[in-house]
Amino acid sequence: MGPRCHFWILANTLDRGRHSSLGPSSDCAPERRSECPSEWCRVWNYLFTSVVAQIWKSGFAYVANLPVSNFIEMAKHQPSCVDFKKESYRWKGDVDYRKHPELYRIGKGEQGVLTVEPYKSEIGQHWRFKTPQVAEESAGKIFSMFQKYLKERDFVGADMAKKYLNMGFTRSRRYANWKGGKKWTKSTGGQDKQECGWRLQVKGSGSAEKAECAEIFKKYFDLARADKTYLQMKEMWKKEIEGK
Known part of the structure; x- marks a missing residue:
């Protein structure tokens, strides 16, 4: 089976x-709807x-x-x-995290990747995935920055570089899975108001080229997250800064 x-x-x-x-369910018998x-x-x-x-x-x-x-x-x-909700977001765009690294939190996945300065500006300018060649140059550059941050004992920078590599993978996959990278589209509906809202697009309508870009970023992302120095610094950060 x-x-x-x-x-x-x-x-x-x-x-x-x-x-x-x-x-x-909502279409259950009238005598049971009260339950x-x-x-x-x-x-x-x-x-x-x-x-x-x-x-x-x-x-x-x-x-x-x-x-x-x-x-x-x-x-x-x-x-x-x-x-x-921007007001409750833990990462703030008006904070210099190089001057105040103690305010940085690791979070999950790519959280803070488009907010934490000055790393957003330093790393983001190199983040590209238009073609596999561009993706290779971009991922290679960001990975070299990741290594540089580690040598400088700048954990926030290293963690942010790793997040950009991760985002290169996830965004490329989105374009590979959905045409134009649009997973959702806003539907205005017709006369039926219930048809209004967001609609999930058909998966598999994206670009095969972007799938190759995703694999390139994933290769460097896997190297970064498995780096022994990074893992040691991350563990120390959780204990000493985040108290975990």
């Missing part, structure tokens, strides 16, 4: 479960129709490698940046 057959059994089991132990936790049902239906469809289409192996943000986006039916 293949993974999709197992998934089909699981999906039917879960679908039955949402009408019993997990609570009825229905509307917020839960709304989220469940989004997850069931969006995430489950993606699993069925691509298989478990693909979905297992998706970041959590992808599931959150699919559940909300909108890109994560829509809910971005």
